[in-house]
Amino acid sequence: MNAKALHVxxxxxxxxxxxxxxxxxPGRKLCKELVPSSDINEIRNNQKKTSDAIARIFKKGSTSFGDNRNFEGTLKALKIGSALEPVSLLRIAAFLDNVNRVKTYGRPxxxxxxxxSLTESFELLEPLTFVSAEIRRCIVSEDEISSDASPALKHIRRGIMLTNDRIHEQLGRMLNGSMRTYLQDAVVTMRDGRYCIPVKAEYKSQINGIVHDQSSSGSTLFIEPAAVVELNNKLREMGLQESxxxxxxxxxxxxxxxxxxxxIKYNADIMTDLDFIFAKASYALEINGMTPVFNDQHVFDIKKGRHPLIxxxxxxxxxxxxxxxFDMLIITGPNTGGKTVTLKTVGLLTLMGQAGLAIPAGDKSELSVFNEVFADIGDEQSIEQSLSTFSSHMTNTVSILEKADENSLCLFDELGAGTDPTEGAALAISILNDLHSRRIRTLATTHYSELKVYxxxxxxxxxASCEFDVESLKPTYKLLIGIPGKSNAFAISSKLGLPDRIIEAAKEQISTEDKRFEDLLADLEKSxxxxxxxxxxxxxxxxxxxxLKSQLEEKTEKLDSRKDDIIREANEEARAILQEAKDLADETIRTFRKAGPNASIQDLERARTNVGQKISDKNKAISKKAEKTKETHPILKESQLKLGESVKIVSMGLKGTISSKPDKDGNLYVQCGIMRTKANIRDLVLIKDDDAKTAMKKFYGRTSGSSKMDLSRAASIRTEIxxxxKxxxxxxxxxxxxxxxxxxxxLNNVRVVHGKxxxxxxxxxxxxxxGIPYVKSFKLGEFGEGDAGVTIVTFIK
Structure with missing residues (x-):
């Protein structure tokens, strides 16, 4: 790609x-070197990697490659057998630990x-944990080697410690003994790596030892007593052994x-590449980007495309x-109406897509591969353009015409502007005609009516045109393909207060054909x-x-279900009544048979009365049951209902929680498990919150005494949405x-990312x-958790 287009x-x-x-x-360096590709297979491969990285971030969150460095100099030193400094070894250990974390992140x-597409890269990483562990064992920090690094070092340091103790013991006796009066201060100091005591200059002869230094005033001499000279020598010798x-x-x-x-080199290369890919994924999430579909037919269809820098x-x-x-688009419209932004959006999204980046656009947006993208887009949009500006634009245009072919995308802003309108329009038409005859995909913006007719x-x-609202005198920035833009100069001037006589005089200067054309555009815009x-x-x-269809289907389904339940209950009750009648008849017959042909009238009457009593008792029971079913519950008032309050829908027998306030007709929504049901306040009764929670737990199959869980669901559920x-x-x-x-x-708690x-x-x-009964509490995220852009939700256990 030409550098000028990339910059413009x-x-x-x-x-x-x-x-x-x-x-x-290294990842940042790779990002800065990224240029668009013209190989469609390479582009699709890069887009797939970006898409897969986005999916991994959504599923597992992001990961860091921060310990990856440029180890070129370090590895060269190792090749020739040099010993590395502790800081270099610690950096390698940190890098290998980072490799281990990234490999773990990449595991399914x-x-x-x-x-x-990234699985192989993660699998090829080799953490070399035994190497990093050995470095960590031997080196505590950049300035400290562990005593456990070797038995010899441990032995030497033990000897140094014992010698130090003996020196301090000797000097301590001097400080606290008869020499105390000869000393400036009762302290032990170091001079040239040897332990000394500060002696007053006038008592120099009283202390047998070696003078190593004196104070700036000369009143104090720092003397190494003869008693510790040998120990200091031994300490110096062991210090050399330690080094x-x-x-x-x-x-x-x-x-x-x-x-x-x-x-290590292979790990560094893979880590750099993965850092580069995940940087593209992270940027895609920032701009809400998507993976475009690519073709090699020079067809692009950008849906709801957004310029990423706005x-x-x-x-x-x-x-x-x-x-x-069509292969050419002529965009017209007023200044600041979005024409230039449209050109830049098409060009920039094409370059981003060919570079393997996600683009800020709608789903199923399509891009094509172009070997070159040429752009002549100036920042100056003044009507009074100078000849030098025209010359500059024409120089660019000439260069584009020489280099462009059918595999190029050309973008021209205000083609032919900056000179006489008649000549400028003629030049623009000629240039566009040449590009069109060569089947070069071209987008151009213009003010010339001649180009609209062309x-x-x-x-x-x-x-195409950029819509303009004449009433508010503001552009809407909407691009309308198939409709040329109307000049709105007269309408805008009138709105701004230009006298009608001047506007009418100006209209007389326009030819009849131009008037008809503008009127046609006005009619098209109105239609x-x-x-x-x-x-x-x-x-x-x-x-x-x-x-409404969905609500009707839901209600119909509930009614059908309720109807089936009623019919089933009625059939069961009828079966029970028939069985009871049969049992009564059988009992009556047995009574009459038992009485025999010699039974008295009193016996038969007694049997008849018994049958009548049983029938009467049954009728009373049915009557009481009917009255019980007709019992009504007290009607709730709106003031009694609060969001999250536990209620029961009487007609459906469902329990849930209130999720909305009642409207003027008393209708509101109740959350019953995963269903959000519309009900009337007259059909609700309040229930205890504990009963609601028990019902919800039973509904979801999660109870305090159960240790079972849906393993397949738990294995795939993320802790963040x-x-x-949306x-x-x-x-x-x-x-x-x-x-x-x-x-x-x-899960005990989850993160809900909703942004600020x-x-x-x-x-x-x-x-x-x-209104969710199994939600114990929720709060905004703290610093480092996403602040006000994240809500932390805690569930009831």
Missing amino acids: LEYDKIIEKLADHATSE TRDDEAGD AEIEKILLELSLKVAEHIDS AKDKVVPIDVYAGRD ALNTPGIKN RKIIENERLEISEYKKEVEQ NLIG NSDDAIAALDKYLDDAYMSH GSGILRQAVHNYLK
């Missing part, structure tokens, strides 16, 4: 942001988990490390495409807005219909399922959590 399209700024996401210096969480032994230990460690030079709260997504029905009359070329509004209304109606980028409804739906899975997997933003999503999450 601000690709270098993207690379700077990408490098900030790398955690090691389940035996049946499928691998991805020699340390050099020997460092050499032996260096030789052990040198045996694995190739493995603030998220200001950027307006655009839909832009070319290459199938695009309308030329097959394979489409008009488009009407169709767009109707489309939005239809879309809203469709959503409402789908929602990311809701950033609207409140989609986020709550995803959170609802995730919390159920997490609770059933016996305006706080709408965070408030929706908190309102929802208040």
